[in-house]
Amino acid sequence: MMMPSHFLRAFFLLLTVLARFFVPAAHAVSIAPATSPPDDEHYVVSYVVDGDSLWVRTAGSTQNTHGVRTAWRGKGHGQRLRVRLRGIDAPELCQQHGTQARDALRALVPTGQRVRVTIYARDRYGRAIADVILLPDGINLARHMVAQGWAWDDGGRKRRGLYTQEHRQAVQARRGLFADDGAERPADFRRRYGSCHTGG
Template structure:
């Protein structure tokens, strides 16, 4: 199975607010999948546990549609995940559990959901001290353990 295909799988593990393990329905090993277009708080930073819990609540044990595009620097499959026709990344940002991921002044795919969540002060957008994960990592480093 290549990363450029769409496929169905079951979420077997939720590492944090933007990384899950998905086992293809046809069998085989589970893939480590990074939700494309979002950046959830690191698990050790404020809002990290809440983001993981939210993603766990909607995805653990559920069948998802995986639309993989590429691999990131850590070997994870970058993919859009949908559950019952609903975009999981859009939901995470819209509920205030993650930021829309933007890169080098390019708008993020979920900027509209983020603007709405900020307007309604949902989740981490209600916390003036919430720090985007990229800035947290620059300041404190990553808090992920190998294998998660």
């Protein structure tokens, strides 16, 4: 038995209305990145600790809720966050080339420099592990430090890291600390002597 035409028209009208509400929502979910970083904000550099870590501050931002609370210092206006550059390992300050690496990063991001910080995790010292991008230039600080020869890609000797290619090119060109054939990986230095425990 066939349904009256006015029932069919009403049924298709109902489907059209429902589609307007639910299809956009489903589409929005499908195009969202599967692994978006937990935090991505603009900050200002307040202090460079060494070749792979620095303090940044933001005006009026509240503490985030993504597992980096212990990295914050101060309250309200101008809160500070200690950041470790993701994917690299620079010499300890008490290690040979340590102050040179710090000075290279300071020259790139002096106090007051605007940066974008994308936080991925937190290390055992409470530092936010993050990508830091120079504004407005778009320079990735970690990539730059490796490419200029002031830090190692932290992928290690047997696995690729984020900046393996830049590391190899810096070694071949003998840039920065790689001009010294005796330059020691920070991880090896820390195994023998421990960390410098710089607080910033």
